[in-house]
Amino acid sequence: MRIILLGTPGGGKGTQAKLICDHFAIPHISTGAIFREKVKEGTALSREISSYTGTGQLVPDPITISLVEERLTKDDCKNGFLLDGFPRDKKQAEALDRIMNKKNKQIDFVFLIDVPKEMIVDRILGRRVCPKCAESYHIKYNPPKAPGHCDVCGTALIHRADDQEQIILDRLAIYNQTTQPILEFYETKGILHKIKGDGGIQEIFSQLNEIIEKVQKKLNRK
Numbered sequence: 288m289r290i291i292l293l294g295t296p297g298g299g300k301g302t303q304a305k306l307i308c309d310h311f312a313i314p315h316i317s318t319g320a321i322f323r324e325k326v327k328e329g330t331a332l333s334r335e336i337s338s339y340t341g342t343g344q345l346v347p348d349p350i351t352i353s354l355v356e357e358r359l360t361k362d363d364c365k366n367g368f369l370l371d372g373f374p375r376d377k378k379q380a381e382a383l384d385r386i387m388n389k390k391n392k393q394i395d396f397v398f399l400i401d402v403p404k405e406m407i408v409d410r411i412l413g414r415r416v417c418p419k420c421a422e423s424y425h426i427k428y429n430p431p432k433a434p435g436h437c438d439v440c441g442t443a444l445i446h447r448a449d450d451q452e453q454i455i456l457d458r459l460a461i462y463n464q465t466t467q468p469i470l471e472f473y474e475t476k477g478i479l480h481k482i483k484g485d486g487g488i489q490e491i492f493s494q495l496n497e498i499i500e501k502v503q504k505k506l507n508r509k
């Protein structure tokens with residue numbers, strides 16, 4: 288099953304991605320996470336990437352698209368994957384179509400998690416991540432068991448450099464400008480599903496799951 292998860296940064300996308308990937312046993316491919324890994328390598332490419340990610344700007348398409356293609360070619364993507372953070376604009380959506388066509392595959396589901404702006408700022412300002420294993424927390428809504436430390440590996444949690452209010456507002460503005468054409472692109476293909484993202488974590492996951500089951504039942508009947 289090949290899924291794209293769309294939604295404003297901080298809209299709970301990462302949490303839902305993890306639930307879906309565990310449930311359907313598919314890899315979670317997040318371009319943000321791919322970039323954060325690359326930045327750690329300390330190469331010229333790392334410095335170029337961090338000049339964009341550190342200021343909330345989009346990394347240029349040639350870099351982004353080739354890293355995504357490289358990732359989707361790995362063995363663990365044979366039975367599907369979930370893309371989180373990609374595509375971010377229509378050009379990237381078209382590039383993804385070309386990558387899929389080369390493999391004779393197609394995207395099955397595109398989910399948009401729709402969350403009000405005030406809620407997003409609140410969620411991002413409270414977000415803390417583990418720099419070692421990338422586990423994500425929220426100081427209010429999903430706190431770690433030991434304050435400030437990762438439940439999985441015990442590492443001290445960090446507040447990401449790009450999770451500051453002005454950077455968040457800039458990211459939201461870029462996001463809104465570029466997302467509308469993607470929604471139209473996938474709506475035309477009939478695979479876009481809009482999900483109300485202001486409910487609880489399990490409530491949102493149930494909405495996603497119901498849609499997947501409904502579509503799969505329909506396909507099995509054909």
Ligand code: AMP
Nearest residue numbers: 318319339340343344345346372373375
């Ligand atoms: P995220 O973890 O999705 O919030 O992404 C963190 C940062 O990575 C973004 O602010 C961008 O600088 C960069 N990024 C993530 N996905 C993409 C993408 N599809 N295209 C370009 N830049 C991206």
